[in-house]
Amino acid sequence: VIASFPRIPRYSINPMKIRKAVFPVAGLGTRVLPATKAMPKEMLTIVDKPLIQYVYDEAREAGIEHFVFVTGRNKNVIEDHFDRMFELDTTLAARGKKAEIEVLAQNQPEAGAVSFTRQQAPHGLGHAVWCARDIVGNEPFAVVLPDELVLNTPGCLTQMIQAANQLGEKSNLVAVEPVPDHLTHQYGICGVGQRHASGKMFEVSTMVEKPPKGTAPSNLSITGRYILQPEIFKILETQERGAGGEIQLTDAMIALARTQKFYGVEFEGERHDCGSKAGFLRANIAYGMQRAELRDGLIAEMKKYLGK
Numbered sequence: 001v002i003a004s005f006p007r008i009p010r011y012s013i014n015p016m017k018i019r020k021a022v023f024p025v026a027g028l029g030t031r032v033l034p035a036t037k038a039m040p041k042e043m044l045t046i047v048d049k050p051l052i053q054y055v056y057d058e059a060r061e062a063g064i065e066h067f068v069f070v071t072g073r074n075k076n077v078i079e080d081h082f083d084r085m086f087e088l089d090t091t092l093a094a095r096g097k098k099a100e101i102e103v104l105a106q107n108q109p110e111a112g113a114v115s116f117t118r119q120q121a122p123h124g125l126g127h128a129v130w131c132a133r134d135i136v137g138n139e140p141f142a143v144v145l146p147d148e149l150v151l152n153t154p155g156c157l158t159q160m161i162q163a164a165n166q167l168g169e170k171s172n173l174v175a176v177e178p179v180p181d182h183l184t185h186q187y188g189i190c191g192v193g194q195r196h197a198s199g200k201m202f203e204v205s206t207m208v209e210k211p212p213k214g215t216a217p218s219n220l221s222i223t224g225r226y227i228l229q230p231e232i233f234k235i236l237e238t239q240e241r242g243a244g245g246e247i248q249l250t251d252a253m254i255a256l257a258r259t260q261k262f263y264g265v266e267f268e269g270e271r272h273d274c275g276s277k278a279g280f281l282r283a284n285i286a287y288g289m290q291r292a293e294l295r296d297g298l299i300a301e302m303k304k305y306l307g308k
C-alpha cells in the first residue's frame with residue numbers, strides 16, 4: 001500500500017489554481033539566540049507544534065498541494081519533521097496509542113507533496129524565493145514566512161486566496177496589517193490606492209522596504225503572506241541589493257508592480273511575530289488559550305503571576 005496515511009483532501013476553494021507555497025526557512029534566527037544556535041527557529045514550539053507545522057497547516061487549509069521549503073545548513077530537522085518516523089509509528093502502534101497515531105497522521109504530507117532546496121548563503125528573502133524558481137515553475141504561488149503566525153479561522157492564506165478569486169484577474173497580493181508609526185521602519189510598507197468594492201482590499205500605490213523613520217507612505221506593513229505571479233523570478237534574477245544589503249523581495253515586487261497589479265489584503269486575525277522573544281511568549285499564551293484542555297489552568301497560572 002503506497003498511501004497508508006489518508007490522502008490530503010483536495011479543496012475546491014482555489015479556482016485560481018494557487019497550488020504551491022514557498023516557505024523560506026534558511027534564516028539564522030539571531031533574535032532568539034541561544035535557542036536557535038543548534039535548532040532551526042522554525043522548530044520553536046507554540047504549545048505542542050513547531051512554527052513550521054502551523055504555517056504548513058495554514059497552507060494546506062488554503063488548498064495548497066505542494067510545499068516548497070527553502071532551507072539552509074542546520075535545517076535538516078525540518079525535513080525530518082515532514083517525514084515518517086518508523087520507530088515512533090511502530091512503537092505507538094504496539095502500545096495502542098490511537099490518539100497519538102492520529103496526530104502524526106494528520107500532520108503527514110502526502111508522499112511527493114514536499115520539496116526541499118537550499119539557499120546556500122544568506123542573501124535575503126528575495127534570493128530565498130528565487131531559489132524556488134524551478135520547483136514553482138510558471139504558475140502563481142504563495143510565499144509564507146514561518147516566523148509570523150496569524151491566529152484565525154479561516155487562516156490568513158485562505159483569506160488571501162479567497163481575495164485572489166474575488167479579483168479573478170492576474171494579480172499579486174500581499175497581506176497587510178497596521179503597525180504603530182514608530183515601527184514602520186522595521187517592515188515593508190504599502191501605500192494605499194483605490195479600494196476594492198469588497199472593502200477588505202486596496203490597490204497598492206507604492207511599496208518600500210524598511211523606510212527610514214518619518215518617511216513611510218502609510219502604517220500598513222507587509223506581513224509574511226504573499227501571492228505572486230511567476231514573472232517575479234525574472235526580476236529577482238537581476239535584483240540589486242537593497243535595505244540591509246540584502247536582495248529584497250519587496251524591491252522585486254516594486255519592479256513587478258510597473259506591469260502587474262498588486263493588492264493589499266487587510267486580513268482578519270491576530271498576527272504574532274514568533275521570531276521575537278515577546279512575540280513568541282505572547283503566541284504561546286494566545287494559542288494555549290484556544291485549547292479547551294489548557295485554558296482554565298493557564299488562566300489560573302497567569303492570575304498567580306499577575307498577582308506577584
Ligand code: G1P
Nearest residue numbers: 125148187188221222223224250
Ligand atoms: C520581511 C520582509 C518585509 C516584511 C517582513 C514581515 O522582512 O522583507 O517586507 O514586512 O518580512 O515580517 P524581515 O522580517 O525578513 O526583515
